[in-house]
Amino acid sequence: MKWRWKVMKKIQSTCNLCALACNVDFHVENDKIVKVSPTVDYPVNKGFCCIKGLNLDKQQTKIKARKSPLLRDENGEMKEISWEEGIKTFAEKMTAIQEKYGKESVAFISTGQMPTEDMALLGHVGRNHMGINGDGNTRLCMATSVVAHKQSFGFDAPPYTLNDAELSDTIILIGGNPVIAHPVFWGRIKANKEAKIITIDPRKSETAMNSDIWIDIKPKADLVLMYTLANVLIEKGYIDVNYIENHTEGYEDFKNHVAKFTLENVEAETGISAERVIELAEIIHAGERVSFWWTMGINQGYQAVRTAQSIINLALITGNMGRPGTGANSLTGQCNAMGSRAFSNTAGLFGGGDFDNPVRRKAVAEAIGVDESYLATKPTIPYNAIIEKAIAGEIKGLWVICTNPRHSWANNEEFEKCVKNLDFFVVQDIYEDTDSAKLADLYLPSVPAIKKEGVLINTERRLSKVNPVISKEEGELSDFEIFYKIGQELGMGDNLKGWETPRSVFELLKKCSKGMPCDITGVTYEMLEGPNMEGSRGVQWPFRAGETLVDDERRLYEDGNYYTPSKKAKFHFEDIAENPTQASEEFPYIFNSGRGTVGQWHTQVRSREIEESERIYSKESYAFMHPELAKELNIVENERVSIASQNGVTKDFTIKISDHVKKDHLYAPIHYIETNALTPSVYDPYSKEPSFKTVAVNVIKK
DSSP, X not given: OOOOOOOEEEEEEXXXXXXXXXXXXXXXXXXXXXXXXXXXXXXXXXXXXXXXXXXXGGXXXXXXXXXXXXXXXXXXXXXXXXXXXXXXXXXXXXXXXXXXXXXXXXXXXXXXXXXXXXXXXXXXXXXXXXXXXXXXXXXXXXXXHHHHHHHHHSSSOOOOOTTHHHHOSEEEEESOOHHHHSHHHHHHHHHOSSOEEEEEOSSXXXXXXXXXXXXXXXXXXXXXXXXXXXXXXXXXXXXXXXXXXXXXXXXXXXXHHHTTOOHHHHHHHXXXXXXXXXXXXXXXXXXXXXXXXXXXXXXXXXXXXXXXXXXXHHHHHTTOSSSTTOEEEEOXXXXXXXXXXXXXXXXXXXXSOOTTOHHHHHHHHHHHTOOGGGSOOSOXXXXXHXXXXXXXXXXXXXXXXXXOHHHHXXXXXXXHHHHHTOSEEEEEESOSOSTTGGGOSEEEEOOOGGGOOEEEEOTTSEEEEEOOOSOOOTTOOOHHHHHHHHHHHTTOGGGGTTOSSHHHHHHHHHHHHTTSTTOOTTOOHHHHHOGGGSOOOOEESOOOTTOOXXXXXXXXXXXXXXXXXXXXXXXXXXXXXXXXXXXXXXXXXEEEEEOOOXXXXXXXXXXXXXHHHHTTSOSSOEEEEXXXXXXXXXXXXXXXXXXXXXXXXXXXXXXXXXXXXXXXXXEEETTSHHHHHHSOSOBOTTTOOBOTTOEEEEEEEO
């Protein structure tokens, strides 16, 4: 009897779903994934993983990968074509539109879930060579924090390491629900047995239920609460005078501003009593290591940047910055939003910096080997402007990559209007059946991350490697390869030198980063793969050439120096703007949205691969309603009702009765297309991030 030895390989790679970017080990046999397990000693997840990461192997069976593009024919049918024809059609159609209507008549919308090298190549092809506008999903989740960081710190540089959650004695979560949205991070919070956990949220979320204190604030009253809290801290002398004097600027103006926010008015404005505000101030004062964490509940608002900065200001005045267990810390949404922010060439040059900065232009041009005149000259117009210009007929060609805006965009029926006004609509994705792909004129199929190579940068600035786990089949292309072939077809020629592979692009990006706060000149692919491909612990930026990595969990601003010209953090603040989504007689209830379950993700095209998760959550859109309101409206559990939004759209939802929402509030998961049909076309004035979280609605019994 002959024995046949099976060769089992273990390949460490990175989960490309949420912003933690956990590392997982793929056990591969004969080019098939047979097991997925969390990487035991990776600093982010420390041997743990949520259901999404543990099911990444499903992408090898659940994705019916197409090996050639689809083109809509004259009868409106999608027909299979060759890659050669697909790439040529893209180039000819987009070029013809630009020749007829001008360069900026074409645009792209990208993602936060591709490797950094892919994003950079897209930026090089689209922004530099084609001269078009192109924005990404970072605008939907992190643009607010980006602007807040830049204005307050001088650079988009979140200060923390995730380990700070285990070192805090007081953890304040604002507009976030990590139990559902960042479960591995929540595990790290719970590992801290000493910390007092406070959650500020209009809804009694899963995180609020597991906290020591729930502060049940009125929707979008955060800015009033933070300014009032700052005033109380200042009046009581609960501030760090030395830190303020040595490491900040603009404090006296900030102090005068928040003096207007008194305890007499706080309950009427926020729903939180004066006594509870004082209690929170006392808790902060008693804490030696206080950390403030925020995410989408703050970022997605009509006055979001100033709200994020009101949290930063609290950390600054109390000296809770740059020390273990402290910080004003923004939790990112998507796995590579940080890579998109720093290296996509959309809102800033590769490696950061402004498009009109001659020093940065010269450095980037030299790093990538092009003439300065070849570089994009200005930031992209934002996501909402791209859609609005398409509806107005100014943009005629649109290229959507690895995202699903027909579902995920605010007031999402506007995106369908946008598509109907286009001459040519291209979708590049791993799925041909997303709500956006179904509308495409040309569909370009890509492969999932288990067949890709590149680097992700997570919420704590940590670079980690995506390694190809199984082989691509003949005819399959990665996003990187699609971008490169488009660049060739567009005639980029020598301007593609150095852009041939993800590895070569990473070397270009390292050069671009030199001397910048996000300097990664000391990082190599080999370092991210680990010795002998045995795995890595990742590297947080900055990590400069010649440096030795002593600690792989590092925070910024430990020396009190920031990236502003004065090296001091700046206080930013302003008066409260009028809420454009207030309840009225016609629309008497406030509709809120967020994550549903740990197993769901965004528009559910990826999480539908997880059978265990699909058995748990509803296949139909649903919304939570308080029992008293249900009784008043004569609505029973699981009744299907219509919800009409102030944006003019009405959609059907199944009602789930719960006292975890306030009587005049409704809450629905974002994972259903009906939810973002109701959200408003309202944006923060600085970040242009949509105000997804609140809209006034009415309930119509069917």
